[in-house]
Amino acid sequence: MRFITGDPIDHAALLASVQAPERGGVACFLGLVRDHHEGRPVLRLDYSAYGEMAEAECGRIVAEAEARWRVAVALRHRVGSLAIGDTAVAVVAASAHREEAFAASRYVIEEVKRRVPVWKREFYADGTVAWVDPTAKLQHA
Amino acid sequence: MTAAAPSSLTVRVLLFGSYAEGLGFETLELMLPSPATVAAVVDHLRSLPGGHQLPPKPLCARNLAHASPDEPVADGDEIAILPPLAGG
Numbered sequence A: 001m002r003f004i005t006g007d008p009i010d011h012a013a014l015l016a017s018v019q020a021p022e023r024g025g026v027a028c029f030l031g032l033v034r035d036h037h038e039g040r041p042v043l044r045l046d047y048s049a050y051g052e053m054a055e056a057e058c059g060r061i062v063a064e065a066e067a068r069w070r071v072a073v074a075l076r077h078r079v080g081s082l083a084i085g086d087t088a089v090a091v092v093a094a095s096a097h098r099e100e101a102f103a104a105s106r107y108v109i110e111e112v113k114r115r116v117p118v119w120k121r122e123f124y125a126d127g128t129v130a131w132v133d134p135t136a137k138l139q140h141a
Numbered sequence B: 001m002t003a004a005a006p007s008s009l010t011v012r013v014l015l016f017g018s019y020a021e022g023l024g025f026e027t028l029e030l031m032l033p034s035p036a037t038v039a040a041v042v043d044h045l046r047s048l049p050g051g052h053q054l055p056p057k058p059l060c061a062r063n064l065a066h067a068s069p070d071e072p073v074a075d076g077d078e079i080a081i082l083p084p085l086a087g088g
Helices: A011-018 A051-068 A098-115 A136-140 B017-023 B038-046
Strands: A025-032 A040-049 A071-078 A080-083 A087-095 A118-124 A129-131 B008-015 B027-033 B059-062 B065-067 B078-082
Touching: A011 A025, A011 A071, A011 A087, A025 A098, A040 A071, A051 A071, A051 A098, A051 B065, A071 A098, A087 A098, A118 B017, B008 B017, B008 B038, B027 B038, B038 B059, B038 B078
Parallel strands: B008 B078
Antiparallel strands: A025 A087, A040 A080, A040 A118, A071 A087, A118 A129, B008 B027, B059 B065, B059 B078
């Protein structure tokens, strides 16, 4: 798979994959596993995906960004059991200048969160486990 | 000779995360009267044991792309019912 991986994300390899002499601005976004969720201490996370669709959707998002801005984009999302501080997602956008690199990397991470079928199960310090539902807060607000 | 219009179609349903836990399975071959939509697949699933845990309009995908409830389904399609996405 090109975008979804069970292995630790190699930041340097991702950077190298989009670096080129004409690209002087590189923006990188990393999403790391956080040790708390809505005030509750978190010990670790399990990420799972609808692998085939996640690959396809990541491919569409990267293609959209590369069509909209003059950038080269690298994207990885990790699945499996992750510890606090592990990189869950990485986006690197390289362009001639910083404006396009920032814009493209922001677009890609926002679309990944909105469209790519990935789920996470949080394991809390109190022994409980829950599927994370980012829409729950909105519904109850 | 013209073949009679097929009166039913079969789709492969995939469930994930909390929805797979709620209904107790991850995949299902489902036969539906033709024509059918994504919403018809969801309605059938909601009638199964544990199906009340599915919202009336969950996020769905047809053949690896997001699909609206009124999108028609065809014989052999893969229909996935997606819990709230939590990537990133």
